[in-house]
Amino acid sequence: MTVLITGGAGYIGSLTARLIRASGRATVILDTLENGHRKAVGDAPFVQGDVADSSLVERICSEHGVDEVVHFAAYKAVGESMSNPEKYFNNNVIGSQKLFGALNNAGVERVVFSSTAAVYGTPSTVPVRETDPLHCESVYAETKLMIENTLRWYAQTTPMRHACLRYFNAAGASDDATLGEDWRFSQNLIPHVMKAVLGHSPVLQVFGNDFPTPDGTGVRDYIHVEDLARAHVAALDYLSAGNESITCNVGTGHGTSVLEIIAATERISGKKVPHEIVARRPGDPSQCYADAGLITEKFDWSPQRNLDDIISSAYAWHSSHPQGHDS
Numbered sequence: 001m002t003v004l005i006t007g008g009a010g011y012i013g014s015l016t017a018r019l020i021r022a023s024g025r026a027t028v029i030l031d032t033l034e035n036g037h038r039k040a041v042g043d044a045p046f047v048q049g050d051v052a053d054s055s056l057v058e059r060i061c062s063e064h065g066v067d068e069v070v071h072f073a074a075y076k077a078v079g080e081s082m083s084n085p086e087k088y089f090n091n092n093v094i095g096s097q098k099l100f101g102a103l104n105n106a107g108v109e110r111v112v113f114s115s116t117a118a119v120y121g122t123p124s125t126v127p128v129r130e131t132d133p134l135h136c137e138s139v140y141a142e143t144k145l146m147i148e149n150t151l152r153w154y155a156q157t158t159p160m161r162h163a164c165l166r167y168f169n170a171a172g173a174s175d176d177a178t179l180g181e182d183w184r185f186s187q188n189l190i191p192h193v194m195k196a197v198l199g200h201s202p203v204l205q206v207f208g209n210d211f212p213t214p215d216g217t218g219v220r221d222y223i224h225v226e227d228l229a230r231a232h233v234a235a236l237d238y239l240s241a242g243n244e245s246i247t248c249n250v251g252t253g254h255g256t257s258v259l260e261i262i263a264a265t266e267r268i269s270g271k272k273v274p275h276e277i278v279a280r281r282p283g284d285p286s287q288c289y290a291d292a293g294l295i296t297e298k299f300d301w302s303p304q305r306n307l308d309d310i311i312s313s314a315y316a317w318h319s320s321h322p323q324g325h326d327s
């Protein structure tokens with residue numbers, strides 16, 4: 001069995017690719033390297049190219065004997081998706097549609113897809129369940145929902161089955177601190193906290209302390225990227241066992257506030273996180289965390305790492321890689 005991993009030179013993809021190889025499957029990574037790093041691929045088979053290049057995808061499938069795909073390749077900046085929607089519809093939606101067409105031609109029948117909790121928008125209740133209403137509030141989220149729907153139609157009309165994984169907040173770095181997120185390009189909270197604690201930014205801005213949450217700051221579900229990577233292996237196993245297509249949350253089921261992240265960072269690093277409270281950002285939900293019941297019931301998976309593991313791995317990675325993989 002060979003797994004094609006699109007976007008496998010990126011943050012989540014590189015960790016997952018390493019774990020899939022370690023689980024005994026052969027892999028081949030396809031990435032443009034636009035937002036990924038050759039160094040993050042290591043010695044795994046690698047092709048530099050675009051998922052929208054159908055003949056390239058079909059050639060990779062036949063040369064490597066691909067029978068499963070994990071599809072990470074996408075743009076992911078919510079703000080940019082609102083200022084440049086065409087870029088996101090083109091790369092995420094049209095790119096994925098071309099990819100699925102090529103995979104179908106090549107006879108690939110199992111696809112694991114990186115979706116997002118952003119498809120729920122502002123949740124009316126927490127924890128968020130897969131059956132809750134979907135309400136995309138950005139072009140980025142809409143592109144992910146469009147890809148989910150495309151896969152649903154493939155499942156109805158072809159032998160292709162899928163696992164759409166709706167990630168909550170991916171966080172942390174690999175346990176050995178050799179793979180992680182590049183804070184120069186990240187919009188996520190924890191890289192910003194790390195910048196502040198390591199003196200690479202003067203102050204962390206905390207957007208709002210008047211939310212209806214226990215300490216007033218926003219609450220999110222942070223899932224360790226190693227646990228997230230394990231969820232992909234579990235999804236491949238689930239589909240390989242012949243199970244039907246599934247769409248499920250990948251989160252811990254627990255919410256953590258911004259102030260709790262800051263406190264954990266100060267405790268683990270022994271340093272202060274300079275921060276200031278500023279106004280809420282429009283559209284930020286007060287709290288969003290997963291109901292993780294479906295994934296833990298259907299997959300051989302549960303989260304194994306906690307907030308301290310997230311913070312200590314992020315601290316180790318960012319301390320040693322201030323320029324990401326270019327360090």
Ligand SMILES: NC(=O)c1ccc[n+]([C@@H]2O[C@H](COP(=O)([O-])OP(=O)(O)OC[C@H]3O[C@@H](n4cnc5c(N)ncnc54)[C@H](O)[C@@H]3O)[C@@H](O)[C@H]2O)c1
Nearest residue numbers: 007010011012031032034035036050051073074114116170
């Ligand atoms: N990071 C998160 O918290 C989060 C949350 C929910 C969903 N996701 C999704 O997970 C996936 C991976 O996220 P990440 O944080 O690792 O992002 P990333 O930007 O680090 O990785 C994406 C990779 O895809 C590559 N890529 C982009 N377009 C491509 C194309 N057309 N063909 C080939 N390669 C292409 C990039 O070069 C990059 O290496 C994305 O689909 C993202 O939308 C991420």
